[in-house]
Amino acid sequence: MLHEYLTPHSRSATPSIHKGVTVPVAAPPTVPVQPRRAGSVPLRHVVPNLFRDPARTLVELGERSQGEVVKLSLGAFRPYLITRPEHLQRVLREKSDNYVRAGDGLQWRPLKRLFGDGILSDGDYWKNSRHVLQPLFTARRVDSLVDRLAEAIEEVVDELDEPARAGQPVDMGTVQARIVCSAIMRVFFADKISVPQAMRIMEAQDAIAWSVMPRLLVPWAPLAMPMPGDRAFRQAVQLIDDTVLPIVRAARGTAETDGDDIIATLWRGRTEAGGRLDERQVRDDTVSMVATTTETTISVLTWLWPHIAQDEQIAERLYEEIDRVVGDAPVRREHLRELRYTRQVLDELLRLYPIGWLFPRRALEADVIGGVRIEAGATLVVSPLITHRMSAFWDRPEVFDPDRFDPEQVRNRHRYAHFPFGGGPHQCIGMHLFYLEAMLIVATLLSRFRFRLERQALPGIKVAAALRPLQRVEVTLQPVRSVSA
Numbered sequence: 269m270l271h272e273y274l275t276p277h278s279r280s281a282t283p284s285i286h287k288g289v290t291v292p293v294a295a296p297p298t299v300p301v302q303p304r305r306a307g308s309v310p311l312r313h314v315v316p317n318l319f320r321d322p323a324r325t326l327v328e329l330g331e332r333s334q335g336e337v338v339k340l341s342l343g344a345f346r347p348y349l350i351t352r353p354e355h356l357q358r359v360l361r362e363k364s365d366n367y368v369r370a371g372d373g374l375q376w377r378p379l380k381r382l383f384g385d386g387i388l389s390d391g392d393y394w395k396n397s398r399h400v401l402q403p404l405f406t407a408r409r410v411d412s413l414v415d416r417l418a419e420a421i422e423e424v425v426d427e428l429d430e431p432a433r434a435g436q437p438v439d440m441g442t443v444q445a446r447i448v449c450s451a452i453m454r455v456f457f458a459d460k461i462s463v464p465q466a467m468r469i470m471e472a473q474d475a476i477a478w479s480v481m482p483r484l485l486v487p488w489a490p491l492a493m494p495m496p497g498d499r500a501f502r503q504a505v506q507l508i509d510d511t512v513l514p515i516v517r518a519a520r521g522t523a524e525t526d527g528d529d530i531i532a533t534l535w536r537g538r539t540e541a542g543g544r545l546d547e548r549q550v551r552d553d554t555v556s557m558v559a560t561t562t563e564t565t566i567s568v569l570t571w572l573w574p575h576i577a578q579d580e581q582i583a584e585r586l587y588e589e590i591d592r593v594v595g596d597a598p599v600r601r602e603h604l605r606e607l608r609y610t611r612q613v614l615d616e617l618l619r620l621y622p623i624g625w626l627f628p629r630r631a632l633e634a635d636v637i638g639g640v641r642i643e644a645g646a647t648l649v650v651s652p653l654i655t656h657r658m659s660a661f662w663d664r665p666e667v668f669d670p671d672r673f674d675p676e677q678v679r680n681r682h683r684y685a686h687f688p689f690g691g692g693p694h695q696c697i698g699m700h701l702f703y704l705e706a707m708l709i710v711a712t713l714l715s716r717f718r719f720r721l722e723r724q725a726l727p728g729i730k731v732a733a734a735l736r737p738l739q740r741v742e743v744t745l746q747p748v749r750s751v752s753a
């Protein structure tokens with residue numbers, strides 16, 4: 269039991285839980301005059317489980333910490349686990365200058381071999397890329413693109429009529445990949461990357477997500493030490509470069525006169541100091557943007573189908589809202605603000621499956637969090653997967669319940685109890701895009717079809733660079749008109 273490793277002070281700090289009500293997070297413990305040392309959790313007991321069932325093991329670590337800052341200890345590598353919303357706010361926002369992403373820390377180090385130095389790094393590279401890319405993803409700009417996204421989504425959804433008529437099962441992971449790639453490549457990449465190329469890149473990303481796992485779970489292993497998955501990782505990065513680099517180079521010549529797709533914007537963009545991004549950084553940012561604009565939405569939505577198959581009432585409320593708001597018209601921008609329950613369902617999916625499930629930080633200078641001394645150079649583990657499933661902050665955390673996101677409950681909850689998009693200066697630039705695109709996809713699919721899952725049980729979580737279901741999600745589709753006829 270972890271209690272053995274926690275101080276009496278930390279044990280008394282657990283907030284109370286009221287059934288059926290979102291738990292307002294208790295005020296942080298007052299900071300003692302003398303910062304104390306963190307309680308320690310020896311990881312040697314949990315490492316085997318970390319490989320067998322990473323999601324459950326991580327959540328158990330959070331439960332055991334009871335929201336206190338604890339040290340996860342395995343030999344020389346001893347990161348702090350930060351789970352309490354107030355502590356997360358300090359790390360991600362209030363003291364973000366002190367807690368850096370550090371491209372060579374924990375999860376970032378293995379992934380740096382793919383994403384290089386750009387928007388997913390830190391320091392000047394990150395600042396320059398963020399400055400150039402952010403204007404493409406403001407709420408106003410994304411809003412203005414909704415109808416174009418909707419048309420692209422509709423075209424792919426049309427292709428489902430045939431398997432629906434034939435009663436043939438479809439794999440929702442693949443269907444969503446085609447929908448997202450078609451819409452994003454057309455609207456954000458001006459078709460410079462074709463859909464088949466994007467699908468190939470996604471396959472390579474999938475291989476990377478999987479092959480990088482041993483390094484994510486054993487982050488103290490030096491890169492020079494061979495590990496399982498290394499070869500597959502290298503091959504996949506090569507495939508991505510072989511696809512992306514020629515496209516990036518070809519786009520350079522026309523960037524000044526092209527529209528504002530991502531690659532032209534990267535070439536044309538000016539940093540705050542007035543400089544340009546070089547070819548390596550345009551490559552790094554293009555690869556980062558292909559990954560973040562695709563895998564994220566696809567992974568989260570794949571969980572929708574097993575959950576609505578499990579809970580008929582939730583499915584009915586979703587169908588009712590979409591039938592009422594959209595009917596049999598094509599989904600358009602004006603529908604989206606009416607789809608309130610659909611948005612709550614998405615928020616609940618993001619609570620249980622926050623695909624950015626781990627984003628560590630490194631402390632530049634010593635600090636005190638929740639009364640615990642953090643030394644300069646320490647690594648901090650920040651994981652929405654853990655915080656979102658802790659009973660200290662959520663009532664019945666394992667239950668899928670979109671009502672947690674009705675406005676009243678959201679108002680009473682700490683902003684960092686639900687933080688699937690991070691926070692502070694590194695907050696996800698794609699948040700608004702995600703909500704609009706995901707609502708368009710769900711509303712388009714559900715206004716056309718009813719879904720029957722081939723396999724009823726909720727799949728386990730495949731923890732890799734994202735959080736995908738362990739088993740394929742296969743469904744048969746029934747056209748809505750034939751249901752209501």
Ligand code: HEM
Binds near residue numbers: 561623690698
């Ligand atoms: C389910 C949807 C998504 C989730 C859960 C998600 C999650 C996150 C999280 C947690 C971060 C912060 C990482 C950190 O603080 O170290 C982040 C950053 C980022 N996300 Fe997303 N994301 C999603 C969708 C998207 C989309 C659609 C885009 C496309 C534009 C995107 C682009 C980015 C970028 C470029 C960053 C880096 C921002 C920076 O460091 O300045 N994400 N995302």
